[in-house]
Amino acid sequence: xxxxxIPLKNHLDTVVIEPEAxxxxxxxxxxxxxxxxxxxxxxxxxxxxxxxxxxxxxxxIYLHKVIAEKWIVKPTNVKGSLVVTFHDGNxxxxxxxxxxxxxxxxxxxxxxxxxxxxxxxxxxIDGNRFVATIYMNSDPSSRIxxxxxxxxxxxxxxxxxxxxxxxxxxx
Numbered sequence: 001x002x003x004x005x006i007p008l009k010n011h012l013d014t015v016v017i018e019p020e021a022x023x024x025x026x027x028x029x030x031x032x033x034x035x036x037x038x039x040x041x042x043x044x045x046x047x048x049x050x051x052x053x054x055x056x057x058x059x060x061i062y063l064h065k066v067i068a069e070k071w072i073v074k075p076t077n078v079k080g081s082l083v084v085t086f087h088d089g090n091x092x093x094x095x096x097x098x099x100x101x102x103x104x105x106x107x108x109x110x111x112x113x114x115x116x117x118x119x120x121x122x123x124x125i126d127g128n129r130f131v132a133t134i135y136m137n138s139d140p141s142s143r144i145x146x147x148x149x150x151x152x153x154x155x156x157x158x159x160x161x162x163x164x165x166x167x168x169x170x171x
Contacts, residue, residue, distance in 0.1 A: 001019040002019070003016050003017065003018060003019070003095065004016070004017050004018075004019065004021075004022040006022075006036055006039055006047075007039075008039050008040055008041045008047065009038060009039065009040050010040045010041055011040070011041040013041060013092055014092070015039060015047040015063065015092045015094060016092065016093050016094060016095060017063075017067070017094045017095070018071075018094075018095055018096055020071070021067050021070075021071070021094065022036070024070065025063075033049070033051065035049045035061065038051070039063065041092075042062075044091075045091045045092070046062050046063070046064055046091045046092075047062075047063040047064065047091070047092055047094070048060055048061065048062050048063065049061040049063070063094060064084050064086075064091060064094055064099065065084055067094050067096070067099060068084040068099050068101065071096050071099075072084075072096065072099050072100070072101060073101075074101050075101055078103055079103070080103040080104055080105055081103070081104050082101045082102065082103060082104075083101070083102060083103075083104055083107055084099060084100070084101060084102075085099075085100055085101075085102045085107060086098050086099060086100070087099075087100060105135065108135075118130055118152045118155070118156075119152060120152050120153075120155065120156035120159070121156070121159065122134055122146075122155075122156065122159030122160075122162075122163070123152055123155040123156050123159060125152075126148070129148045129149065129150065130148070130149045130150070130151060130152045130154070130155035131145060131147070131148050131149075131155065132145070132146035132147055132149065132155040132156070132158040132159045132162070133145050133146060133159075134146060134159060134162045134163065134166065136166075144162075146158045146159060146162050
């Protein structure tokens with residue numbers, strides 16, 4: 001059966017879903033609220049349905065989360081909380097084969113985002129020095145201080161080296 005491409009109300013992109021998911025969202029409560037006809041692209045890039053339920057409350061349904069909960073096997077032998085990610089990085093490609101559960105720590109280790117005033121991931125400023133730190137998992141007590149450096153760039157290099165050695169992540 002072919003995949004379904006669902007247009008978004010506020011964007012030119014479309015969401016791609018499997019026939020089973022299309023059928024699921026076409027009946028019952030989801031049909032009643034017209035979920036598939038009212039999908040929007042959230043500022044985070046995800047396909048969402050939102051509506052006011054009165055008294056200042058908003059109902060938000062993230063399509064990728066519903067699909068993952070229903071069709072994607074959630075690992076049970078992991079520590080830490082799990083989030084839904086996408087093999088190809090596209091949060092609008094909701095084919096079952098593209099959706100995967102990952103730990104928050106796994107996602108954070110692979111993030112390219114810079115953090116704090118230093119401008120580098122894994123680096124913070126302490127007085128007039130730059131401190132490189134890395135975490136073994138999402139537990140704050142798993143922090144390892146890699147050293148204090150004169151420049152943010154030196155601290156960042158120490159962080160990247162540790163990330164490569166500990167997790168096999170190469171920038």
